[in-house]
Amino acid sequence: MDAERAGPPRRPTPQEVAAAAGRGLPDIIGPGLRVLFCGYNPGLYSAAVGEPFARRGSRFWPALHGAGFTDRQLHSWEADELLRQGLGITSLSNRATARAAELTPEELVAGVTGLAVKAERYRPRWVAILGVSAYRVAFARPKAGLGPHPDRLGPARVWVLPNPSGLNAHFPLPALTAEFAKLRRELDA
Template structure:
């Protein structure tokens, strides 16, 4: 990817990976320029989302960003608080986060996932006015879904390692009741929570 191609991706909207009745809808902060350029969520090579998702047991193998649609077969999906691609999340305004939170609430209500997992506790705090929110399960629901705040998997978030992030994602997986070794029934992309 050339610098010009990345710059041309600024403000692009990347389609969600979503279907009705998901177990978990993972919600990023906003697409990176690499995601905007490729159309694949969490596409930046330094982003640890895909390895952490696998290590935590959500997927039976590590998926590549280009395989993002396979998430649906595991009852998982991806969206963002703010839809437009930027080089850094700090380019987004508080107003964009709040408007994104309203749109996200409507999306969650429409698609009905059991859990909304926001990957980035600061984005969750800003979008939903939950200034004291911490990593982990939240007391509130959004659009009928239970909420879990997860660490931001960006390589810039050095406070969290792949191992500690995978442990937190695994806590969510346990709460969801998903068995990574048990594939969904053939032909179903929205399995029931046991």
């Protein structure tokens, strides 16, 4: 990821997006984060440009800002700023797919081990799983809901947020932002 870039990446061609299947993304992570956001996996568009939540219209960035995590709306190419605000991004699987449903349950379960290693190493205060369905499968908690959970990943507490994907019709942006804000308020408590 080119953290020095002053603007958005060049839009990839449909062929470049398709060719990104199976690629991964580097984590945006560092020691002592307030929150490490953990998605299912990179989408094809994000993998094609090499940045998380890169698709125009991604709801992650507006929800993050609207909830008060950042003082302005950041963009996918501003990784250094995200870290300066005490936030990071990783995923359960680093295999890019067109849809998260393409991941196997085994991939999600295996992702918890890697996530625990990262949490132990970098020691974020919270790990926020982006998607209740992913959490239910990966952590073997089929009836889990949103919010804080008793699970720990290293020293980090676990919070489940809605998946910010535009395919998650249950959570329009205001509802998504409200859920993100609950975690933000917990950080200040």
